[in-house]
Amino acid sequence: MDELKEDCGIFGIWNNPDAARLTYLGLYSLQHRGQESAGIAISDGSKLYSYKQMGLVNDVFNEHVLSLLHGRHAIGHVRYSTYGSSELRNAQPFAVEYKDGSLAIAHNGNIVNYETIRSRLEAEGSIFQSTMDTEVIVHLIAKSDGQTTHERLASALNELKGAYSIVLLTEKELIAARDPYGFRPLVIGELNGALVFASETCALDLIGARYIRDVLPGEMLVIGENSVRSYMFSTRVTRQSQCVFEHIYFARPDSIIFGKSVYSTRTAMGRILGIESPVEADMVLPIPDSGVPASIGFSQQTGIPFQMALIRNHYVGRTFIQPYQAIRNFNVKVKLNPISGVISGKRIVVIDDSIVRGTTSKTLVKMLRDAGAKEVHMRISSPPIDYSCYYGIDTPTRSELISSSHTVKEIEQFIGADSLKYLSIEGLRSVIGQDADNYCYACFTGDYPEPFELAKRDHQLILFDEGRLHGG
Amino acid sequence: MDELKEDCGIFGIWNNPDAARLTYLGLYSLQHRGQESAGIAISDGSKLYSYKQMGLVNDVFNEHVLSLLHGRHAIGHVRYSTYGSSELRNAQPFAVEYKDGSLAIAHNGNIVNYETIRSRLEAEGSIFQSTMDTEVIVHLIAKSDGQTTHERLASALNELKGAYSIVLLTEKELIAARDPYGFRPLVIGELNGALVFASETCALDLIGARYIRDVLPGEMLVIGENSVRSYMFSTRVTRQSQCVFEHIYFARPDSIIFGKSVYSTRTAMGRILGIESPVEADMVLPIPDSGVPASIGFSQQTGIPFQMALIRNHYVGRTFIQPYQAIRNFNVKVKLNPISGVISGKRIVVIDDSIVRGTTSKTLVKMLRDAGAKEVHMRISSPPIDYSCYYGIDTPTRSELISSSHTVKEIEQFIGADSLKYLSIEGLRSVIGQDADNYCYACFTGDYPEPFELAKRDHQLILFDEGRLHGG
Amino acid sequence: MDELKEDCGIFGIWNNPDAARLTYLGLYSLQHRGQESAGIAISDGSKLYSYKQMGLVNDVFNEHVLSLLHGRHAIGHVRYSTYGSSELRNAQPFAVEYKDGSLAIAHNGNIVNYETIRSRLEAEGSIFQSTMDTEVIVHLIAKSDGQTTHERLASALNELKGAYSIVLLTEKELIAARDPYGFRPLVIGELNGALVFASETCALDLIGARYIRDVLPGEMLVIGENSVRSYMFSTRVTRQSQCVFEHIYFARPDSIIFGKSVYSTRTAMGRILGIESPVEADMVLPIPDSGVPASIGFSQQTGIPFQMALIRNHYVGRTFIQPYQAIRNFNVKVKLNPISGVISGKRIVVIDDSIVRGTTSKTLVKMLRDAGAKEVHMRISSPPIDYSCYYGIDTPTRSELISSSHTVKEIEQFIGADSLKYLSIEGLRSVIGQDADNYCYACFTGDYPEPFELAKRDHQLILFDEGRLHGG
């Protein structure tokens, strides 16, 4: 229920006269992956232009701005806001000039060895203007002695550990790449002869592009004037580790992610949950919108009627409202309102995709009881989250994850539900099916695909660009 | 499917130290009733303060603005944008000074004899600064020789024809009133001793207020320091004519409107529709979000599985996107994306609340067929709209309403559906139940509750306040 | 030295295809008369368009805005900010619709019986949306039973007491008028067949218009499609009372005001002052910029060398700086910096146009002594201000005027000057010359041209339009 955040959506298009507008529409479809800032870089074949701003895609771009972004090749980015780095200098695409010309990059993921590389680069005399891990990629490219942009990029990427899907634009080329683990998605589409890249297929759908296939883990596609070349750039042997949480929560239900329909995997999760943990009840209630497909699956499996009796406020995304003590259950009620006429006196099964800290679920159960529910049974369409993610999902530290220190029974008591059940790992793997081994389940199991280091830099410089002021 | 617009939401609160913030939250809950402008007027017992701006509630108000709105008594307003009058001077509450002090008014509805009254007032020497019908109410109040504000307001309201729910604030009083027909809703709530008024109960829910009853048609409630008085102000005998479209489409499903749960009436409409016009099919698809309850009812009645396979873009409300010819089905696709993996090869029943011009439905059917649907059956949870509304709903002129000139069969062919069926008037009345005679069905029947005149004034003056420029 | 403020500059043009741009340039030339807000109303012969905003002319208008203001006839206004009414609703031109169509008015002056008229209008049921005296004029016009706009305006003006120069625009006519006393200036110009009106001739100069004559006290000029008619509208017998302070301080030195060159009258004031009150000194220092011409006259008369050794900060107008205690003489130093290398060890004559409260002069003398001046002699090119103005100049109340309660000797001691002398009334009248009787000297003599009433309304309503918040 809106408790986990991913950090970005990316888009790219090569060879379309409407490149700026189509990138804008692609970003608009990917808005759920990042609401902090939006940006587009575009090439007219000889120059790069770049525009980015804090805000939603529709606030950042308008007819006037789009009309000034000339060119047939473009990349775009939407960024999610993590506290402390919500500044224009961290918006993307990140565009610079270096010896070989101009270059813009848009990045989704998390570079695990960012601090190590940055310290090494600083020791060699590099200066840094942002706090984004993306900036080190550009430094590595500029310092590589590769002969071509893609050789330089390959050399840079081979120094990185962690998760990244990338689109990169120069005056003459567009390059798309995905880390060898394949953590984050990146798909290839085609529209009237133009090549399109996007984090999710819903972006292809809106602009009418045809989904071709995913960029493969460890693959780099280099698009130039008359050529499309594919390279497997990785010098490491890795197992694929696609993020299963894209299917559980992040991706839009109308997208195909890692080759599978998100809507179908979610209804299947609800069905398996109905088999694993049935319950006597009068109705199944989804937490909108992420819980809807699993609820439909659960309802169909168990025969318990589906009701849409928690109403979501559509304007909630923009609210500045601080927790308001005087109003009971405020933090949930500002997003969801239960219809007490439907709920009152009934035994309810509520389906949510996950529990993070447990406090939101606790409020929700309280709110449902206030609305008259006789029994509240909670069913979670994923296993308990026991471990933090280091590959692009903004999970809290382990100690804040209620599952890391409490049994399911204890959580059930904490949130005040009559019963609480999670989908099992085996159930989840059965939903994924035959390529279940190609996914990362580290947030449930702690079995991270690679060892990592994570030192938190103590940032010294606080930039107040463009009127936004952020505390130290 | 987002084709009809209502013009406003109103809110009022008397005697709460957090009046500004609670009004803000109330307006935030009523945001679906108007997205053009938002405003609050507040009284600290001796002075009125007023703040209003173009934009969403969350864009207009912030901590700083709220902290400056001192007082225990407040009213608020959200306004929907009709073309040509999207200007700050038309935002509400409308606040003025006159012989008796200051006065602010927030109004939901449409004054049918506005032009007549305005012409008469102008002939007597009045000057006008807005193009809102609300302004005439204030002139009538100022010119009345009533001794008290509520006498003046009653005298003013008795000159009006049409639909209005009103909250009015002076330094010392808050007055709420509803036209004798009761077209537009207005409910009374209570929160820790404070009296609350709102267009819908969802606003009471968010702030934790208890729903007491509706303001009655023709009732005026006058709240002062130590008194709450109710007057039936109307000098005319009328039949109640509550707007049935609030139940079909406008109100939030979690609201109680005219004493009935909106969610329940909508699921009942779907159920009756399933009885009246069943069909062989593989799944029921709602047009989100307004079609969801009726789809659930239809699915439960017919046993055809419910699927949420049209995904709504949550950020659509703000988009400036012009019709984009190059993209097939763009006008609908920018709002909704069908999941072809679910739909492909299937017989679909699509449930929508209404058809206005027919073009949107036509695009929708085309889009579903493009997504692979084998059959597309359309079911509408209301009767055909044959007549324009003059009581606060922004219907197009009659000639633009496809039902006014086409049979259901012709519309079925126009939109390209395999079958099209509407809910019958009798079916709709049966959903409303025993007080079905107290509702207005004029948009379906042409049986308007009162005769009216509608002359379109040729406005001469175009004001470009605060940097917004609008053509002549 | 920037201590007195006037309230407005007005401009009008009839029959020029570039009316909007020329009005913009005219207002730009009149910017010294008002820096709070700027606005233009324009007629294309059938409709009025109006645009106004808080801010300087160049901030309010840009190419885009001007390109949307179509028409050949326009009026404009710049307004000076008095505390408490710095709101968009008080910006001008004030544009309304009434029975006869649309009407916009721009007004310079002060209606002395505003409160009386407003109370009477309110008693008759009028509502008010601004706190400007200008609004009553429009109400009076709308209520007049005159047959034509100019008859209605004449009837309205005859109810007013006080100072006003006015330009009024309807769809078909432009009317210019000046009160029968002629307090505030208003000139007529001609540009390629277009008629132009402006508060000062400097606005004619910039657009290349030729100065014809002043609008006469009590005259109304009515310009229509094919006619220019002049009416003497006043029903009262009055003596002319042109504001002598326009010559002393307000008007730009390059303007001709009331038929006389301001630069020439100011140098003459300095010369007479040099005759009346000579002094042994090493240099004459002007307070820039208003004191420059008088200083030149004083220097030429006395032979004491002129030096420009007080340097004005050109960006001072926009500063938000609050009095800053830690810095000595801050309130003057932020505007003026003395060149100590020039001043040090010297006997200085400083020429200023007036002394209001005395505190600024006191700081100035201190600052000059800090810069090393051996002697500081102050010469004021006007007589002592003993009385408040009620005719459009924002003088403080009488008790704040240092001259109203102190002798020149006492003021000399208060400000710390070695000597202080004012221009005599006789000296001032001799500068004005043969029509000296046609001027108002009430601020020096208390001999007001008409009796007046001044009740301060206790405003109840505080409007926070367009994001500007002002306290109660």
Added chain:
Amino acid sequence: MDELKEDCGIFGIWNNPDAARLTYLGLYSLQHRGQESAGIAISDGSKLYSYKQMGLVNDVFNEHVLSLLHGRHAIGHVRYSTYGSSELRNAQPFAVEYKDGSLAIAHNGNIVNYETIRSRLEAEGSIFQSTMDTEVIVHLIAKSDGQTTHERLASALNELKGAYSIVLLTEKELIAARDPYGFRPLVIGELNGALVFASETCALDLIGARYIRDVLPGEMLVIGENSVRSYMFSTRVTRQSQCVFEHIYFARPDSIIFGKSVYSTRTAMGRILGIESPVEADMVLPIPDSGVPASIGFSQQTGIPFQMALIRNHYVGRTFIQPYQAIRNFNVKVKLNPISGVISGKRIVVIDDSIVRGTTSKTLVKMLRDAGAKEVHMRISSPPIDYSCYYGIDTPTRSELISSSHTVKEIEQFIGADSLKYLSIEGLRSVIGQDADNYCYACFTGDYPEPFELAKRDHQLILFDEGRLHGG
């Protein structure tokens, strides 16, 4: 007459609790040196904070912003807008993080070998985010193997050719330096134990600081917790080359520059001009404001009366007005208005500080003749500008300088003056006096202090940060 532009003003303060506010006031005093952007970086002893924006000092900073800039040590910068680089990324102070922590730098001048250094750095793999020469200094610092910040800075500066005055701030130190030629000014002041640096002494005057001395050419002052150390960092032998144009035009007349009062040198220039090129005339007219002191000197020398009969529009700086063909002499008239009543029939001497392209002077002469001048004699208080400047003044290319291709007689004819005379080089040197050899006169003589290279980079990347769009 406002035809030449310099590029910056800088300010620094060490050890004052009001550092942010005093820097703000210092920048406000230096506003004439740059109106495009303003910025402040501040250290609280352990962290650097930085805020910068496009706009005037008073638009960029307000109480809220200043209240958030905590610390006792600060630097600031105002920047002048050169076409094509008017973007936020080019605003200063330029702040980055590197291996040694954070660092902010503010720079006035022009690095002549910027392109060479940048190309070398890019070849080594550096990436660039701005088009400012300042950015290379920071790269050089980061790459230096010096042990301390000042060693690194010294090593960086020794690689630069050209003009620079610099203030640099780290968490723990403030460093001020001036290039070995001493092209641009930089003064040291003292305020209650705090050390202050500023481009001009007028900034010291406003905040009440005492002028101590100039930073010497080639000197670096390093201020730390308990120490102030001075180093002569330059490894090259150079002759001092202080910019004589600071005295002629750039600096404020109330400043002491290179140890001399600007007002005094300017009046002396006028006096020498009066000796070298007298003329029979009725009055001396200055071009305000830069021509005023020279006019006073000329008037005092020749006995011809001084008149201030060209009135400057104080609001001109912000105007967007494009050349407006329909108005005669528009480009000058929008800034200056001649008082024809004073000028008409008279023989005029006009004093200006310089002639660049000649077109402005030509318009000015025309405007004075239109105002009735019988004769117009032009006197220029500097020698003819024959060569472009590469040391921080934005002169046009040589071919655009009228003096580079025309004799004085030809220019006299071109501008239409009855006579035209320039101050001689010898006259100028005599004004400067005994240290005349320590100045740069290259714009008059072509005798540049060092050889230089100037290749124009073809920038590829166009960044549209924060909503500002600039063409390709």
